Amino acid sequence: MRRLFSGIVSLTMLLSGCASPSLENTSRLDLIKKRGELICGVSGKIPGFSFLESDGSYQGLDVDICKAFAAAIIGDSERIQYRPLTAAERFTAIKTGEIDLLSRNTTFTLSRDSVGGNGLTFAPVVFHDGQGLMVKKESGVNSLEDLANKSICVGSGTTTEQNINDAFESASLPYTPIKYQDLNQVVAGYLQGRCSAMTSDRSQLAAARSGFKNPTEHIILDAVLSKEPLAPASDGQDQKLADAMRWVVYALISAEEQGITKSNIDEKVQLAKNNPQLKPLRRFLGIDGGLGEKLGLSNDFVVQIISTTGNYGEIYEKHLGKNSQVPIPRGLNELYTKGGVYVSPPFN
Amino acid sequence: MKLYSIMIFFKKLKKNIFLNFFNTILSLVILLTTLLVCLNTFRWFIFNADWRVVTSNLSLYAFGSFPSDEQWRPAIWITSLLLLSIITLCGPCWKWIQQNLLLAWMSTIPLGLYLLYGGFGLSPIMSRHLGGLTLTILLTVCSSLLSLPFGIVLALGRQSSLPLIQKLSSIYIDVMRAIPLIAVLFFGQLLIPLFLPVGIEIDRVWRAIFAFTLFVSAYIAEDIRGGLQSIPNTQIEAAHSLGLNQYQIMQLIIIPQALRIALPALTNQAIGLFQNTSLMAILGLVELLGIGRSILANPEFIGQYIEVYVWLACVYWLVCTIMAILARHLEQTMTINQTNF
Secondary structure: OHHHHHHHHHHHHHHHHHHOOOOOOOOHHHHHHHHOOEEEEEOOOEOOOEEEOOOOOEEOHHHHHHHHHHHHHOOOOOOEEEEEOOOOOHHHHHHOOOOOEEOOOOEOOHHHHOOOOOOEEEOOOOEEEOEEEEEEHHHOOOOOHHHOOOEEEEEOOOHHHHHHHHHHHHOOOOOEEEEEOOHHHHHHHHHOOOOOEEEEEHHHHHHHHHOOOOHHHEEEOOOOOOOEEEOOEEEOOOHHHHHHHHHHHHHHHHHHHOOOOOOOHHHHHHHHHHOOOOHHHHHHOOOOOOHHHHHOOOOOHHHHHHHHHOOHHHHHHHHHOOOOOOOOOOHHHOEHHHOOOEOOOOOO | OHHHHHHHHHHHHHHHHOOOHHHHHHHHHHHHHHHHHHHHHHHHHHHHOOOHHHHOOHHHHHHOOOOHHHOHHHHHHHHHHHHHHHHHHHOOOOHHHHHHHHHHHHHHHHHHHHHHHOEOOEOOOOHHHOOHHHHHHHHHHHHHHHHHHHHHHHHHHHHOOOHHHHHHHHHHHHHHHHOOHHHHHHHHHHHHHHHOOOOOOOOHHHHHHHHHHHHHHHHHHHHHHHHHHOOOHHHHHHHHHOOOOHHHHHHHHHHHHHHHHHHHHHHHHHHHHHHHHHHHHHHOOOEHHHHHHHHHOOHHHOOOHHHHHHHHHHHHHHHHHHHHHHHHHHHHHHHHHHHHO
């Protein structure tokens, strides 16, 4: 009996010894560079954000964000392992180190960010989703007020139902909710003409609409009923990686502010090299200042990113823009100069 | 002669479905409904359905995102499994084929693991590239192979005369049968990585295989216990009087007979396991159902749920049918062997 007991004790000590290797000093960032490959958690099931192409490759806005990180950290946007994750698995996968970072339609909230909650760190928001309304173009409805006394199809028992109720009550408009169990039924009810409008997250509305026979006959209203800021996330303990992620996203936004695109990046680099007086541009493109090294990246990380994925506007246009298959109006996702909320702190 | 048989046919028809007014009405209504449903289904299949979502993604359904220049590897594995099934079912009865069949079936598993994971001359492939039908078959084959010996041990343990072993086995079996499979799978995918120390990581595919094994072996143990209990005590007494020891009795007399009796139930478990692997789709593995859902998220194919699910149903049906026919064949050959004694 005593031997059994001491066996258990020593086994526990052995396991706990394994459990606390001194990983605090080595950042995940160095691990990624050493491995030469980025492990990126994605959803794989959201049209426009991450989905499987027929040739077996992943595409979408979330996937392009992964590519930007890989271009900045490794210098090669092809060296990525994508892990398709479900909503339930995603935080465990970060905590256990199964993935380096998460780029999977994750809403930035206090309890996920805080040490007392999920203990993650979020990079800047890459897509401001929110609940929206879709109506038929011919109905002539353009705003929330036009929907007074009309019926609206909504999924029951979700925050969606609560949000639409709050929005109409606070505007003191009467309306009739028609409740369905899930999104597919809501879509079916809307198409059968049982309601004048349907409501869900705007990205989901856009995805549903692109499956309609005549997508152009339906419009998504500009009114946004809730905030769902979606952002990439990583482990909260790892400040080095979190900083790198933050500035990669800011680089995408800042490049759009300065009009630097995938096609003119080489010209801009030449321009900056030939004109020493263009100080901010030289710093941004890594010719002066050594900003990249401070983050633990190469100094020309911005050039690497922009030449592979383009700036934020280009990524958005490619996957969610007017000519894409899942068109979503940019709305809040526009630069601050054009009425959106995107602004990058200075690269100094 | 021909006329006569037609007359008989009509007489039977009249007697069976047009006997009186009420029956005639009922028959006509049912016939009409069936016709209408068939016609509409047929029309949908030919005219309304857009099968591009299936045809342009065939390699995804079969191999997932396996690197395209290495896809011959899972292709060889699946083809060899198919060929072996055909040989087993309708191959010639040459003695050397019959003798080596079991060996051939057993060797498909190391062959599959070698082809899928690489090493020893083939470029290594990470399990994240596994997907589609290949992953579904891998999950089924590995978990059933692991759970069979585990199940036998549990069944024997439950029959054991040692109280500790007997109690432990029955507690394990009862607890596992009282937990839903999805809970066991969630445990495998979400909790096991949290318990493991940092840096040690079990591959997701193998976590799933272990979870399936833990669950299925409890059911297999009960199926085999049924077989064990049906063997009369007199056989054991006879074996004792022949001077066989306990181990020999188990190996030569009890287990072979128990397995044969349990075979229909074991087939049931194998087919159930094959279908249950689709639960992994909601746990983030891109097996057959998971790959279907990923393809549906491609904006090009949005909204074509019915085509994808009809196609997946056909694939599942085909594989299950092959498994069922193989099992029936195995049962028949085993009965023949028994009558020879």
